[in-house]
Amino acid sequence: MPPLRLLTVIVGVFALTVTLFAKTSYAAVFNPESFTLKNGMQVVVIPNRRAPVVSHMVWYKTGAADEPRGKSGIAHFFEHLMFKGTKSVPPGEFSKTIARHGGRDNAFTTQDYTAYFQIVARDKLELVMRLEADRMRNLVLTDKEVLPERDVVLEERRSRTDNNPGSQLWEASRAALFLNHPYKNPVIGWKHEIEQLTTKDALDFYRQFYVPNNAILIVAGDVDAKELKPLAEKYYGVIPGGRKIVRHRVAEPPHLAGRRVEMASRRVGQPSISLNYLAPSYATAEGNRAYALQVLAEIFGGSSTAELYRSLVVEQGIASSAGAWFSPDALDYGTFGVSASPRPGIPIEKVEDALRGSVKKLLKDGVSEKELKRAVKSMVASAVYARDSLRAAPNIIGRALSTGRTIEDVENWPDRIKAVTVDQVNAAARAVLRSESSVTAILRKKQKAGTK
Amino acid sequence: MRKLSPKLVSGILMLPLIGLFGLGIMPSQAIEIKEVRSPGGIKAWLVQDKSVPVISMNFAFKTGGTAFDPTGKEGLARMVAAMLDEGAGDLKSQQFQTQLQDTAARLRFTASTDKFRGSFRTLKANMDEAFRLLGLALNKPRFDDKPVGRIRGQIIASLQRSAQDPDSIGMKAWYKAVFPGHPYGRPGDGTIRSVKTLVAKDLKGFMQRHVVRNSLIVAVAGDISPTELGQRLDQVFGTLPASGRAGEVAEITPTAVGKVFVIDRKIPQSTVMFGHSGIKRDHPDWYIASVINRILGGGGFSSRLMEEVREKRGLAYGVYSYLNPYDHAALYMGGVATANSRVAESLKVIRAEWKKMADHGVTAKELAGAKTYINGSFPLRLDSTRRIASLLLAVQINNLGKDYLDKRSSLINAVTLADIKRVAKKLLRPKALTVVIVGQPKGIKPTP
16 A cells, blocks of 8 residues: 555545554655745755656645634635635636646645645746745635535535445544544534535635645655745745634543444445544654554554454454554544454454453553564554655655644654553553543444334 | 545456556656566566665566456455465465564555556565565465455455445446456456355466466566566566466457446435447557547546536536556546436536537647646656556556657657547547446436
């Protein structure tokens, strides 16, 4: 699998099984250069001279969790609207211009950030900088463009969520996991709220958040800071800074009761179960706990030699898949999860018991020094592979910088993973794998209409 | 994400890279292809690149795809693909997996309709061990009963899942309708019934028939010298059987021309797939057809379908078309997903665009834009050793020649408005489209 899982990161509505073996970070020593423009816009350059190509990205430190109450989906909807034209670029022309110059472009939105990117030949870098800077301040929106695009987003929601029971259950489990924090809302938004979003909502959102002091420019490829700086100043540096943006995020109260969400549908082909635990993120974890949790996820369920797969799939033979994941790239909370799907003919209850048994055993016995060493070795190797691609570095660094971390954090990732001890992994497991701060999500196959 | 790439149902079709994107200007100063011949006579194309201590190798067995699965044994090629890292030589499944993981090597086998493929990556520092494990996997797979049973169970579980997935349901039905009684009309993943019959003996038979030297193609990129590679090629591939009896797949032309099928599923959004006969990769008009497709529906936001269906009318999140050439058939296909109430309108718009381009061709501006995209976007694909190896493999599979990378852009630049008009008229036949709709579309009359 490619190191970047853009689609899975984006809206978080993916089927649970997709994440079974997903690794959560691929940072490495990318040797980036960084500086800040006078208006507060941070710039990061990651030279990579393999091909005469650059990847140009602008990240806004604003995502779905920054939306006003009742306007769920506006961050993602607005991302679509950024392609609807400016005072000098007609609607739809942005992407067409990039394509005419041999480039590719797109954008994505998550809970904590929204990013726009173009991949172009090196000699087209200035062109895309001009276009991207233009839409940071000169966007023009009218109902004529906005309303059909809202229909497009509703179709997107149907494709991603409404047509897919696994995604619907995932949405319900996120809503149950967070009692108070806006991570409980899906990035794409709730249907009834998307339907009510207006041009005015979009413009308000734009004026509030799309300012250079809330943005990060990241350019990777055949360029260095010395070449980029004058261009960054020329196109982005002239945009006036807005007022300081403070991210007001509410906190979760103590979790005292575990929750359970279940869904049964005739459209389910294969049942599944997941246990989702509230966890700290890179940004909020104390000490190196987030790194310990990453190692834990790898040891417990990151591969086909990990405990969960070995126990449930190979030895007991009751599951067709089993794994664990940890998502630490968040400004506020991470999620630690374990999941499994029964082998055909095996009741889901049996798999649930086994899954809980494995968690219990993990908490009782802990992980071993040998397991730790193997997991760390494999994780550190993934950082070398990440350097092989032009796209990994700017994505990893952008994600870090827009979720409260630093370039140094990214650069030191392999060392921090190597520094994790057995005691830290076991302490992290005990702190996070608590049933009262978890949601059990069960997807069932409904056999015939009316039977359940 | 603002747009959806064409939804490819991996179990059913696999698009050759070149077919979808086309190649363009080759930055020849950046890429030098070496033809390596091992001491034992195995050939490979190599791009030596020392910028990161990583080696990527992609290889294919030309006649080993799902189309060769024996009748009643559908799903065999994909099961072999899933079994090759489940134990080899003296190493049982978990031992093999453990060693592979400790080596940090990445190994994956897949079966497309026509070919059996492998992709392999290793860190330079671990390459001896990694190549050794790859050699074991290909030469001495164990196919022990326990892992065979486990993988069979996983495949059946995934067949149950895809039996409820609208895209998979639609694609299976489409191919079944268009290629009845032909291997291309069967599901590449097999059926629950056929997969249940697959045992170690079948897997071994597959290896003897298909995983053989005379159908092998190898492409490598990364931090390895020709001499180092030569030795490993012999180690990995040198002791495979020289040849095998792969069997034949007959040429076939799509049927069910112009028919519309509705598969009733209670979902709010219909998934629609459509297509008719296309153009083979080695056809002299291939490049012209590539440009046509780029403009009609293969160009993301620049395409006419996207403009008319999504941008102007907000009918869908994604709409697309693609050339889909096989070794023994050629298709031109597309898809859209839209609310049940808007399927009829979407299809009407799509058919109208099909006809408009067939009747009038494209504008000079569209042609120029498509050319600059197809040629200019090419180097974007060379950003990792894995993608370079994948490209080298595609060029060899399609017999495009070592100089192809240099001549590609002139082939695209040679396409004229008149060429497009001539080929579009032949290629695009709106009334011939076979349409499969999964959902509860309103106002659609299925063909009786």
